Amino acid sequence: MADVILEMRDITKTFPGVKALQEVNLSVRRGEIHAICGENGAGKSTLMKVLSGVYPHGSYEGEIVFDGEPCRFSGIRDSEQRGIVIIHQELALCPQLSIAENIFLGNERASRGLIDWNRTNHEAGRLLDRVGLRENPVTRIADIGVGKQQLVEIAKALSKEVKLLILDEPTAALNDEDSAHLLDLLRGLRDQGITCVIISHKLNEIAAIADSTTIIRDGRTIETLDMRRDEVTEDRIISGMVGRDLEHRFPPRTPNVGEEVLRIEDWTVHSPTQRDRVVVDRANLTLRRGEIVGLAGLMGAGRTELAMSVFGRSYGVDISGRLVKDGKPIEARTVREAIRHGIAYATEDRKRYGLNLIEDIKRNISAAGIGKLARRGWVNEHEELEVAERFRSSMNIKAPSVQAVTGKLSGGNQQKVVLSKWIFTDPDVLILDEPTRGIDVGAKYEIYTIINRLAEEGKAVLVISSELPELLGLCDRIYALAEGRITGEVDRSEATQERLMQFMTQQRANHGQEQVQ
Template structure:
């Protein structure tokens, strides 16, 4: 196959950080090329160089496209050449229709007047190609994340894409939506579209990739031919992290103490539709030193349960009781929930867990400002000391705690969120999708942090869509379906089959 793209010795630096160090990448026409590596390895930075987000002149090295030197000065330049990037944070306008989003900035117009009939006709064609049956007039805000991802791909097809770059396309999708998206990528390959996919889900990479390039610490370390069939996940992981990781979960001693956290007869109604009950009479408990999992399909009510308990952050007409160390706990406001000893690590760290424009230092101390204040005045020196301590303890990869959180990789952002809540000294830590969108090396580090908390006698509640993660980390697992708990399994009883059988037979 002819070479479509070649990136030669790409080097990109930011103040105090060399993000890319002579990275090279070669992509053949018509292939699916996977780009893998730990969070912060430089994958997204490399793709931003390729798509013109970082224009020519801001990096060293050369890009060849169709055998010719490529010098891009912005995304519009790359899109004219058929290079389209779909970022992990989707770039759609929620209040506009699908049709308006597909042709935003690329309107079908004559004499400055938009031709709506042609716009809708072309939108219907594109939606058929990606398997969407929605009307072109449907507002994007009414679509789930999986369908929004398909709209992004339809938008790319409207620009006559030749090279499609997908950054963590399945990170926020359910299993069924993920499979549908992967099938679409394979279908686009059959139509001649070349793809570069960044993903931490190695099983998905092995399923669809023809070639795999591994980047570690800003350098390309290996390129693997996946078509030979001999590439294992362990081999990919070893190249990613620079060491053997035969065990994906750290060993932990299972030693549960007295009940530290208990929820009784918890009921929650939808925040906008008062007649719709979302959580039905849920009761559960967590013992000191125990990691308790909550399994269930997307939409089963796991996040709604967690948010409603933590300061009643979701829902209305909430009833039920919460106990911490046997005493009734007031969790009716976020501040009161924190005072009662609860902490909640949200599944959406960028929207709800962090202040992206603020520094690492400011974010880490945010949930416990009295601890870094004197007579009501914030001590910047003490705040810096605390942040430095957590930077070392959590292995947050950054040159300085004065770095803005928005400039960190996903894994390091997650460590900042965890640091924020650990500094608040909670008795019970609720983790909602704690490893979503992060690599296996960072996952292992976070699992170690969870184990350390259990050793300290804390209670941990882990909500996860990854069943192997729940099976590898939890002492007990509650199974949730349609807002109810439909089963409870010990670590010895639990298996993916048992969990699914409880869900489907409910």
């Protein structure tokens, strides 16, 4: 039997009115990558917070045995001293401090009460080499991207002589290239004897990297799979997560496509920071009533920039081209004008731009269409409450009431609030940017059902997604974008991942636009 580094036995954690974990058992072998899967709210992050001391001993029932010894952690510092380090989904870095300062924050390299900056920067540089990050240790965190910030967090963990590294959704905000680099790094750490526990919704990544996978559902351990011995498929994992077989990942739909509602002609957008750089280059798209259209492209292709520039020019400068709505040219130079013309945009970053996380569900839903509830400058709060309750019911938002704080909801329920907000504006065109990012498979199915319903109501829906299977399973037509140009348009019946990837990787030398109807 392989050497076991961690055992969590009969862990039960209760919050007021909710039993988040119920007799959960977890066994992790030394030197393996162990994945934990489950729907949002299943208890994955709660279990890891118990392990790392975020929830101290005494606040839960059960036993933790690490490296053969029972452990009672009163806080994160206790668990870190034993070599257990957790990296949360929301990175805990100080943006105005340097990389080196962040790596050794709370663990400073000092002598006689003074920080030894030469030693700090030298050791930080060595750790950066170890994680494959080519950055100067004195560079500010604010000046590097989220992919590099994730590597800084891992370097920070390595500085604490980590034995067990816990990563909560480490690739949720990363592009494909950064995700691949991170997974390679985790393989390297495993080869060095560091045990990793990874929480992820991305089943393809789990299949590629995990040695074992534990499935948690409704606060209980369902099973642990040996990924190297068992015949483990994504469908097998999904079945364990949701408690049922998902024969079809996407709800059935019979398209009823109507007349053209929006045409984007020769749309060109320049970068606001580098005005000579063209981000969107003469793009042409059409959207029809009752149609779901996909927009595929690699990171940096210009998908979000195209969407935001169309939505009231909320991105870009020196924008040229035409918007034609219902056969007539329109001007949408501000977000308010875009909303008035029946265009809505649900951002890819719902936590930062899509929602007010400290406000309740009711106020978030009414935010974009507040004028519909106002009379002479006063909001009719009774009507606002009725609207919010209607959406809570129709969108199946799981919350005790519409007065619940939005930031306390799961990712899937937050996304339903975002969609409710924009549906309340009664748009003809709804642009959804990464609508299922960071949510589990069960919640994804619900979001797909809502998107289908919007199309059935006659709305034109544009879906931007980094997941090609999602676009293929959801959309009637798919445009591909590469380096700011539309490089292909493919009908659903003829679309494949390989064909889309060919369009998505076309170089700028190929000036023609291939379109397949």
